[in-house]
Amino acid sequence: MNEEVRPSRSRVSRRRALAIGGVVGLSGVLTACAGAGDPPSGGVATSAAVVTDPAALLDVANTCILAKEGPQGPYWFDVDSIRSDIRDGRPGFTLALALRVHDVSSCSVGGPLTPVRDAVVEIWHCDAGGVYSGFAAARADERSGTSGPSRETSDGAYSRGDPEARPTDGAEYLRGAQAVDPDGIVRFTTIYPGWYVGRTTHIHCKVHLDRKTVLTTQLYFDDNLTDEVYLLSPYVEHITRDTRNDTDPLYDDVGLVTTQRSADGCLAAVNLGVDL
Template identity: 55%
Template structure:
């Protein structure tokens, strides 16, 4: 295991995490959004803008990538997996000094009925997009002991109908009633949520996700509207990009056989992220059509 990955895991605690990355209460974010909307200006989700003119090293913008991504394909409902819990943290930067390639991810949440008529329409403002994924070594925060080995990242903690479910349900500022897994440690790196702006766009800064045995590389996500989860799904990447990223440090210290998209029994093309290289990593974007 890469020494930088191991050292950073030891430095992070859940208590510290909630003070990092601009974590703020959902109420404060929605108040800011309402204030921006009433002034007629484009809504900005603190602390970073989700403006579609965000520059990248290759000249691509979020708008360019959203136009390239699948248009208004109803996002497939998929398992939340064994490593979700309600971290209840609104923040844009999820890294917590995790080593890895910088990855900026923009997600546009759209009403499926509206974008079916006009692919650029139907953006849902003030939805909450939540993402979580493993680090460069294939480990999930909160479950370092359980996700570090074995097919699918090791045996899921807890029990119940949902893999990894503890019997507890979420009751945070943006999620209510979803079954949670019980964390085995207090880490929260590479987890968090953002509210969508007036165009339905939320944006995160994270690292490019690693992989673990038995699954294709992916990012888990939930979309919440009025504390109700309207979509649970997963995001994927082109194989050429995965090969490129995983040949670099610290990813190349993770040895073993990686599962490809074609070999993964959960992979679905509606979750494929459009990407472009930037000066310091990659920009990714995807349209998420939901049925409210």
């Protein structure tokens, strides 16, 4: 295992996280989550009242915009895991995430959204040390997202036929899927994603309908917020982050999530527009 990411492979208590010299306190990061400004395509939301449900942010997040198609990356595999809490004990800053799938073909800005019902939304991302579950033994040069060829095609409960990689271990942390509710919304509890060489901070996402993938995309975070979170343990132990949003070759602000503080972490939300 790479010594750079070894510290974040083990659990870290909140007491230790707040005691490490140079690490900002939780309140500092929550302030960053609340931030200033209300960008129309995502970013940091402001509100006189602190919201407690990430779904409450969806109405101020980007709407009526077609989600950006993107590569699924080399570390996707069909875990067939329907669950909302995908942490599996991984250490990191708590992130509550809401995603709403809506049909942009019948959408007008400011008007009611048409939810896509019967969809399944799947997410996966790396841990605080930049490692994906199932691939802890992967070579460091594969973590850029440009290698690691797929070897199979999925035949799972919510996806069929997508090319998938063959995992090198049995871990499935920070991976999972949810069926949308009648409003087209899913909610996940996870941790703020880490980073790896050549990529900015991101979450991978797929939307499936009738076991077919109708969207493969990536979600992104405001760099100022990421800078604050990465001063916390265990992120602070994974140093020399080399890529930010403006230097990432795949970044698109259509995928920028809107964030807000919560009592013990961050809330984030984004609307996923698909054309049906």
